[in-house]
């Protein structure tokens with residue numbers, strides 16, 4: 223390779239480290255509880271749609287706006303197709319939003335700790351990111367509106383990641399009603415929660431709700447998501463997206479999944495049951511378990527969190543550790559199948575013995 227390479231990048235891009243996604247270990251004998259995927263396969267209707275798919279059609283471009291999916295999903299919530307945009311995963315929609323509503327003079331706001339992609343997106347856009355610390359128990363601070371005032375775009379994950387808690391609707395509504403810019407309610411985990419805010423779009427023209435098929439629909443590998451918002455916001459976001467940001471196959475398979483409500487409800491119910499089981503068992507082992515309305519738990523182990531994370535990794539069990547100040551005492555564990563939970567617990571018992579002896 224030529225050794226005379228000099229950077230051609232914008233200096234801010236050259237200097238940044240970029241988003242670090244959770245590890246994707248090679249398939250094999252690993253237990254993967256690190257990126258909040260579903261442990262269950264997608265609906266059998268997805269398999270059927272795939273089997274019936276005519277690959278000759280792949281020579282054509284897909285419908286640019288996912289017309290069939292938008293018609294069906296909007297009807298489910300009493301919206302119309304012009305309230306919906308689809309994306310290549312939520313990250314695509316979050317990118318589109320950042321590009322639409324932020325730049326060097328229009329800052330982004332988000333909570334800390336929250337989904338770590340938000341500050342990275344702001345950085346990529348050359349926008350300031352105002353990080354608003356959550357309270358001691360990871361709730362919204364009283365003076366949130368004051369702190370976010372200069373921002374034009376406010377990303378709020380609800381339920382929050384990596385903490386797993388859901389913010390009260392009244393607090394979110396107060397933000398939607400009073401914040402002067404765009405509020406994005408990132409509802410990646412809302413299907414596992416007791417309440418959601420998808421109805422707020424009807425009331426507030428500045429509010430965007432994003433949903434993904436990566437978690438509750440077991441389709442992280444497909445990359446499919448949608449956002450609900452005022453038709454004027456959707457119209458503007460359409461200008462910013464790649465012309466064909468969602469593949470033909472993704473549109474077809476997402477629709478097949480959407481229609482199978484029975485399988486979806488069943489999967490979500492199983493995750494909630496497993497979440498309860500995992501929370502109880504970890505608490506018995508001396509972990510502090512935060513309340514979760516997601517498909518993961520944010521917990522403080524009774525031993526050093528980084529050591530626990532590494533000891534599990536040695537046993538091919540992958541969870542997530544965030545080394546930042548607010549999160550370094552915790553680990554995040556995705557809720558798996560009962561077998562995966564049992565394996566995790568068994569390994570945990572061994573590790574706790576090892577680490578408390580040494």
Ligand SMILES: Cc1ncc(COP(=O)(O)O)c(C=O)c1O
Nearest residue numbers: 311312313337379383410434436
């Ligand atoms: C809060 C939050 N939003 C969005 C995403 C990304 O979802 P997608 O797979 O749809 O891009 C994640 C993934 O972990 C997440 O935790």
